[in-house]
Amino acid sequence: MRVLGLDPGLRNLGWGVIEVEGSRVSHVANGICRSGEGALAVRLLALYRQLTVILAEHAPDAAAVEETFVNRDGAGTLKLGQARGIALLAPAEAGLEVGEYAATAVKKALVGTGRAEKAQVAHMVRMHLPGAVFAGPDASDALAVAICHAHHLQSRRSLVAALARTPS
């Protein structure tokens, strides 16, 4: 199955697609959607259209979005929220269930601790996806979200399988 990860921001919205086979993951593509200049509605529309193209091109089976850090100023949080709304909408409109993960959950899934440094996370993304070239830190973060979601889906499948084997 293919998993799309998104790291939302109004200026730069990172995206990454991975292929998941059992417990193995491999890199498909990554990039950064840019909203450019102009009125806010026009910028959000630009992000939405780019995401729609990515969804059509890579046809993911699942998607996940990083939960946004809210401990900053109100205006910054509002901007981020608007971009995040688009990041959640586009895959939902494509019929996908959209997972959400706090940054600490992504770090824990990749590095083993929720307090890992950004550089450690990027290092683990490179370890999981050897040979992948990242369009930037936002794209690498988006791939981390996709890997985290793949782990989560894998655990869920294993649990369902284990429960199915349990004699009733």
Place this chain on the structure above:
Amino acid sequence: MRVLGLDPGLRNLGWGVIEVEGSRVSHVANGICRSGEGALAVRLLALYRQLTVILAEHAPDAAAVEETFVNRDGAGTLKLGQARGIALLAPAEAGLEVGEYAATAVKKALVGTGRAEKAQVAHMVRMHLPGAVFAGPDASDALAVAICHAHHLQSRRSLVAALARTPS
């Protein structure tokens, strides 16, 4: 021309459509989009789909969204931002230019002061649109945004006309 006003919120997103003829405005329709329960992406998709139907049904020529109040907690601002992203996207996708007005600008346009009470604004909306029945305070606020935008567009047209009459 028809103007759509939107007052975004994640749970309840108010909308209102008015008809503008010169300096006269009249009521067309108003209502509240509800996101219901469930995952955030599903709730945002519900708002988006309702807005898409409203845009198709009433075919507005212009739209405006209230600028969100950001002096609250980060999580609340983020939620509001996500809903506001959808409120900006839907009319932009329908090809409309989307105006944005601070709550104080809306109050000033309707009541004459940016520090007007909510009840005064609702009263002025009823004065402008006699006979209109409001689906709720969010819908009345959305109509206020539409009236504010109509005033703004009217001023712009008058200015353009005055400039055109000015001997060069």
